[in-house]
Amino acid sequence: MACTLTLDVSPPVHRWMNTTLQRDVFKRTIPVLAARVPASKTGFMLKSGVMKKSLMDLPKVRSVLRDPYDDLERLVLLNVSEHAALSQEVRDFLQEQSATLVVHNLELTYDYWTADEILHSILPEELCKGSPSGFAVTGHIAHMNLNKEYLPYKHIIGQIILDKNPMIKTVVNKLDSIDTKYRFFKMELLAGEPNYVVEHHESNCRFTFDFTHVYWNSRLHTEHDRLVQLFQPTDVIADVFAGVGPFAIPAAKKGCAVFANDLNPESARYLSQNIVDNKVASLVRASCEDGRDFIKKVIGRARDHPFPAYTGPKLSKMQEKEKRRLQLGKSSPTALVDQSAVENQSPRQTITHFVMNLPDSAIDFLDAFRGVLLESASERDLSGNYANMPMVHCHCFTRELQLDRAEADIIQRVESKLGHRLDTEVTLHMVRSVAPNKDMYCISFRLPRDVAFAR
Ligand SMILES: C[S@@+](CC[C@H](N)C(=O)[O-])C[C@H]1O[C@@H](n2cnc3c(N)ncnc32)[C@H](O)[C@@H]1O
Numbered sequence: 511m512a513c514t515l516t517l518d519v520s521p522p523v524h525r526w527m528n529t530t531l532q533r534d535v536f537k538r539t540i541p542v543l544a545a546r547v548p549a550s551k552t553g554f555m556l557k558s559g560v561m562k563k564s565l566m567d568l569p570k571v572r573s574v575l576r577d578p579y580d581d582l583e584r585l586v587l588l589n590v591s592e593h594a595a596l597s598q599e600v601r602d603f604l605q606e607q608s609a610t611l612v613v614h615n616l617e618l619t620y621d622y623w624t625a626d627e628i629l630h631s632i633l634p635e636e637l638c639k640g641s642p643s644g645f646a647v648t649g650h651i652a653h654m655n656l657n658k659e660y661l662p663y664k665h666i667i668g669q670i671i672l673d674k675n676p677m678i679k680t681v682v683n684k685l686d687s688i689d690t691k692y693r694f695f696k697m698e699l700l701a702g703e704p705n706y707v708v709e710h711h712e713s714n715c716r717f718t719f720d721f722t723h724v725y726w727n728s729r730l731h732t733e734h735d736r737l738v739q740l741f742q743p744t745d746v747i748a749d750v751f752a753g754v755g756p757f758a759i760p761a762a763k764k765g766c767a768v769f770a771n772d773l774n775p776e777s778a779r780y781l782s783q784n785i786v787d788n789k790v791a792s793l794v795r796a797s798c799e800d801g802r803d804f805i806k807k808v809i810g811r812a813r814d815h816p817f818p819a820y821t822g823p824k825l826s827k828m829q830e831k832e833k834r835r836l837q838l839g840k841s842s843p844t845a846l847v848d849q850s851a852v853e854n855q856s857p858r859q860t861i862t863h864f865v866m867n868l869p870d871s872a873i874d875f876l877d878a879f880r881g882v883l884l885e886s887a888s889e890r891d892l893s894g895n896y897a898n899m900p901m902v903h904c905h906c907f908t909r910e911l912q913l914d915r916a917e918a919d920i921i922q923r924v925e926s927k928l929g930h931r932l933d934t935e936v937t938l939h940m941v942r943s944v945a946p947n948k949d950m951y952c953i954s955f956r957l958p959r960d961v962a963f964a965r
Contacts, residue, residue, distance in 0.1 A: 628670050
């Protein structure tokens with residue numbers, strides 16, 4: 511008869527536990543069979559096709575142990591408790607190898623089981639279906655979004671998440687309320703250190719910020735990357751709602767010049783720190799003002815204080831040396847021509863992209879673009895610089911869940927704020943679903959010339 515019996519290694523059930531985690535009650539002794547064989551035979555046993563299905567294969571459990579009574583012998587653990595559970599083929603094989611069967615007591619403790627397994631043995635059965643153990647990570651903080659039925663167990667849940675994830679030092683639960691002005695989440699500490707200043711890495715950049723005072727959402731990583739990939743290194747970006755810099759800093763790392771703005775003084779402070787930490791101070795200028803004022807002023811700022819021309823990718827020391835060697839005349843002519851083409855560009859004084867990630871209300875700021883080139887050009891004519899109008903990437907929410915309806919809804923709201931039809935280069939990108947009846951989009955369009963010069 512084939513062996514079908516599998517070991518039950520689930521943790522003991524302790525549904526009485528609800529406020530304080532007691533790790534020491536999670537213990538189980540499970541008798542399993544072990545084949546005692548000479549040390550020299552263990553490799554052969556482990557590789558044998560016959561034994562394959564009968565060997566112990568549990569995470570974090572060693573399947574070969576020293577025999578406590580004989581240094582030259584090994585215990586190869588099997589995945590059954592009883593002799594009868596072994597197939598005839600396995601028994602014959604063990605006999606051929608002169609293996610003797612002994613009982614070994616497998617001791618499992620709290621450290622063995624996963625967060626989900628421990629939670630399932632504590633929570634009431636009706637709460638075990640949806641697991642509460644999911645969380646997002648920002649730096650050293652795990653943040654959870656617990657449904658209300660799990661709240662009586664929130665501290666135990668937090669402690670288990672902390673125990674089972676060595677990189678996590680703080681576990682918080684997002685509260686329902688969000689700061690309406692600066693969009694950061696209110697949160698409560700569930701377990702670990704009350705330290706909310708995180709160092710988070712995204713797109714090869716390091717971001718430091720206080721998670722209780724600024725907006726950050728790791729789920730936007732793909733959207734940050736998507737827009738940054740659209741930019742050319744020669745571009746000049748105006749990030750109207752920059753937060754602590756997840757568009758601005760990676761864009762600068764690829765060579766773009768960036769005006770990065772955020773009204774939240776804490777965001778602006780950490781943005782400035784992140785600019786320095788990521789060594790992009792020559793390419794990012796931070797400001798702390800209302801998005802509407804920023805849109806109106808930034809075109810003039812770029813004109814009055816242009817960024818230096820893009821001079822090609824940042825070179826390593828080796829590459830710098832090679833460049834100098836090439837410039838001393840040992841180069842192929844094409845290499846020199848390409849480099850000088852890059853270096854001969856004039857200073858950058860024209861904004862090529864606006865980024866507006868404040869999905870709740872960014873569309874309401876679009877009327878600030880009306881007459882923006884006239885206003886900024888009060889003393890000078892800027893139209894020459896803006897032969898190509900800038901692209902605007904505006905994030906927004908919609909409750910229309912079908913693409914064509916969402917598109918109609920968003921375009922209608924954008925056109926109404928701009929006071930003009932969107933004619934060219936309009937694209938709509940679905941960023942993510944934020945709630946069952948609410949999606950986040952990014953609409954990208956070229957700013958209509960008539961809007962920028964509207965009187
Ligand atoms: C949704 S967050 C986006 C932050 C960042 N761009 C990102 O992708 O993570 C919106 C940001 O806009 C800022 N903000 C809110 N109202 C603003 C306003 N009137 N002017 C400028 N910034 C504002 C908030 O402080 C917040 O940092």
